[in-house]
Amino acid sequence: LSPARSKDGASRGYIVPIGGAEEKVKDSTILSRFTALCGGRQARIAIISTASEIPETGRQYETVFHGLTADQVWILPFRSRAECEASQEIDKLMQATGVFFTGGNQLRLSTTLGGTAAARTLRRLNADGVHIAGTSAGGAFLPEHMIAGGEEGPTPRSDMVTLAPGLGLTNRIVVDQHFRQRDRLGRLLTALAYNPFSIGLGLDEDTAAFIAPDDTLEVLGSGSMTIVDPQDLEFSSLDSARKGEPVCLIGIRLHVLVGGASFNFRTRQARAGRTPPEKS
Amino acid sequence: LSPARSKDGASRGYIVPIGGAEEKVKDSTILSRFTALCGGRQARIAIISTASEIPETGRQYETVFHGLTADQVWILPFRSRAECEASQEIDKLMQATGVFFTGGNQLRLSTTLGGTAAARTLRRLNADGVHIAGTSAGGAFLPEHMIAGGEEGPTPRSDMVTLAPGLGLTNRIVVDQHFRQRDRLGRLLTALAYNPFSIGLGLDEDTAAFIAPDDTLEVLGSGSMTIVDPQDLEFSSLDSARKGEPVCLIGIRLHVLVGGASFNFRTRQARAGRTPPEKS
Numbered sequence: 200l201s202p203a204r205s206k207d208g209a210s211r212g213y214i215v216p217i218g219g220a221e222e223k224v225k226d227s228t229i230l231s232r233f234t235a236l237c238g239g240r241q242a243r244i245a246i247i248s249t250a251s252e253i254p255e256t257g258r259q260y261e262t263v264f265h266g267l268t269a270d271q272v273w274i275l276p277f278r279s280r281a282e283c284e285a286s287q288e289i290d291k292l293m294q295a296t297g298v299f300f301t302g303g304n305q306l307r308l309s310t311t312l313g314g315t316a317a318a319r320t321l322r323r324l325n326a327d328g329v330h331i332a333g334t335s336a337g338g339a340f341l342p343e344h345m346i347a348g349g350e351e352g353p354t355p356r357s358d359m360v361t362l363a364p365g366l367g368l369t370n371r372i373v374v375d376q377h378f379r380q381r382d383r384l385g386r387l388l389t390a391l392a393y394n395p396f397s398i399g400l401g402l403d404e405d406t407a408a409f410i411a412p413d414d415t416l417e418v419l420g421s422g423s424m425t426i427v428d429p430q431d432l433e434f435s436s437l438d439s440a441r442k443g444e445p446v447c448l449i450g451i452r453l454h455v456l457v458g459g460a461s462f463n464f465r466t467r468q469a470r471a472g473r474t475p476p477e478k479s
Numbered sequence: 480l481s482p483a484r485s486k487d488g489a490s491r492g493y494i495v496p497i498g499g500a501e502e503k504v505k506d507s508t509i510l511s512r513f514t515a516l517c518g519g520r521q522a523r524i525a526i527i528s529t530a531s532e533i534p535e536t537g538r539q540y541e542t543v544f545h546g547l548t549a550d551q552v553w554i555l556p557f558r559s560r561a562e563c564e565a566s567q568e569i570d571k572l573m574q575a576t577g578v579f580f581t582g583g584n585q586l587r588l589s590t591t592l593g594g595t596a597a598a599r600t601l602r603r604l605n606a607d608g609v610h611i612a613g614t615s616a617g618g619a620f621l622p623e624h625m626i627a628g629g630e631e632g633p634t635p636r637s638d639m640v641t642l643a644p645g646l647g648l649t650n651r652i653v654v655d656q657h658f659r660q661r662d663r664l665g666r667l668l669t670a671l672a673y674n675p676f677s678i679g680l681g682l683d684e685d686t687a688a689f690i691a692p693d694d695t696l697e698v699l700g701s702g703s704m705t706i707v708d709p710q711d712l713e714f715s716s717l718d719s720a721r722k723g724e725p726v727c728l729i730g731i732r733l734h735v736l737v738g739g740a741s742f743n744f745r746t747r748q749a750r751a752g753r754t755p756p757e758k759s
C-alpha cells in the first residue's frame with residue numbers, strides 16, 4: 200500500500216484519516232483507539248498543528264491525549280520551512296510512537312512540510328511502524344494525492360476539484376473529509392475520474408478509517424465512510440468535458456460503511472461489521 | 480527515483496519526457512537516441528497512441544521508427560479501458576524493449592489507462608529495464624503528478640494549474656511541455672508551489688530529458704529545458720492566496736539547460752555540456 204520501503208521485517212504503521220470534528224470528551228472512540236494503538240500508557244504522541252492558525256488547536260489535543268493517559272504528548276508547530284529542517288525538531292519527531300495532524304488548511308501542510316526533512320522523516324517513521332493520524336485537513340494531507348479544494352454538490356463536474364501532492368504515505372487512497380456535512384461526493388468522484396487508480400474515502404465527521412499494515416481498513420466513529428472504487432470504470436468523459444460540465448462515469452463501485460465495517464485493499468471487498476446472528 | 484521496485488539486480492529503464500514537436504525527418508536526434516537505447520537494429524518499440532484522436536498519429540511514428548531501423552514497431556491504440564485489460568494487448572506490450580507515447584490530450588491517457596492492467600504492466604516494465612518515452616501530452620503523463628491543464632503566463636497564480644495523477648513512473652519530477660512556445664513558467668511554478676517536493680522540468684519543443692537509471696538527466700534537442708528546483712524554498716503564499724491572485728515564492732532555484740547539459744537528481748547539481756576549451 201505504501202510507496203515508502205520498510206526496514207527488513209518491520210511492519211509499517213497504521214494510517215488513520217479522520218473526517219474532522221471527532222468527539223473529544225464523552226465518547227472519544229477514535230482518539231482512544233489511536234492512543235491505544237500507539238502504546239496506551241506508553242504512548243508518545245507528537246501533535247503537528249501546522250494546518251491551523253489558531254494556537255489553541257494543538258493544546259486542545261495535548262489535553263485530550265493526556266486525558267487518555269498517553270505517557271508523553273508534545274506539540275510540533277512547524278510554522279515555517281526552516282523549522283521543518285531544524286535537527287532538534289526532527290529529533291523530537293523521532294521519539295514518537297504516533298503522530299497526529301490537526302485540522303485547518305491542508306495547503307498550509309503541503310506548502311510548509313513538502314520536500315523538507317520533516318516530511319521525509321514522517322514517511323520513514325510510518326514505513327518503520329509509527330502510526331500517523333490526521334483529522335480534517337490533516338487527513339486529506341496523508342496520501343500522495345491530496346484534495347486541496349473544490350466545490351460542493353453530488354454531481355462530478357469538470358474542474359470542480361483541485362488536486363495537489365500530499366505527504367505521500369500511500370498513493371492508493373484519496374481522502375475527502377466533512378463528507379456528508381459539506382456534500383462532497385461530486386468532488387471526490389471528479390478527483391478519481393482524473394485517473395481511476397486510487398480508491399476514494401469520503402469520511403463524515405467523527406468517523407475514521409484505521410488502515411492497517413495488512414492493507415485492510417476498519418471504520419470507527421458515529422458517521423459513515425463512503426468508499427468510491429473506480430477500478431471497473433468502463434467509461435469516463437472527463438477528458439472531453441468542458442469547464443463546469445457534468446462528467447459521465449460508467450461503472451463506479453460504491454460502498455457506504457459504518458463503524459465496525461471493513462474493507463480489504465487487496466481483494467477490494469467490503470464487509471459489514473455486525474452480521475446479524477443466524478436464526479436457529 | 481522510481482517508486483516501482485526493480486527485480487533484484489535489474490536496472491530500471493530510462494524515462495524520457497519530450498517537449499513535443501520533435502524533429503522527425505532531417506535531424507531526428509531525440510528519436511534516434513531513443514531507438515539506439517532500445518537496441519538499435521534489435522529495438523522492439525510499442526507506440527501507444529491513446530492521447531491522440533487522429534488515427535495517423537501512431538502510423539507517423541511507426542514510419543519514423545522503421546526508418547531509424549528498429550527491428551519491430553507496432554501500435555497499441557488502447558482506445559478504451561476494456562482494451563487496457565485485454566490479455567493479448569498486454570502480451571504485445573511485454574514484447575517491447577521501448578514504449579513511446581504520442582502527443583494529444585493527457586487526460587485521455589490518465590482516464591483510459593489509469594488503474595488498468597496496461598498501466599500496471601508499464602510501471603513493472605520500466606522498473607525491469609524497458610525504456611519509456613512520451614512526447615507532449617505523452618511526456619506530461621509519465622510521472623506520478625501530471626499537469627492536466629492550466630493558463631499561460633510567467634507569473635504563478637493561485638488556481639492557474641490543474642494537477643491529476645499520471646502513470647507514476649516517478650514522483651520526483653513534474654513535466655511541462657511546449658514550455659517556451661506556450662509561456663508556461665507560471666503554471667509550472669504554481670504546480671510545484673503546492674508541495675515543493677518534486678522538481679519541475681519545463682521542456683521546449685524538440686527538446687527531451689533522458690533520465691537515466693542512475694538518477695541523472697541529459698538534455699537532447701534544439702531547444703532548452705528549464706529546471707525548477709523548489710527544495711530550498713523559504714516561503715510560499717499559495718495557502719493564503721485567493722483565486723487568481725499571484726503567489727509569492729522566495730528561494731526557488733532555476734536552471735536553463737540546453738543540449739548536452741546534465742542534472743543529477745541526488746546532488747541537485749546541474750552541469751553545462753560543452754565546457755569551452757581552456758586557453759593556453
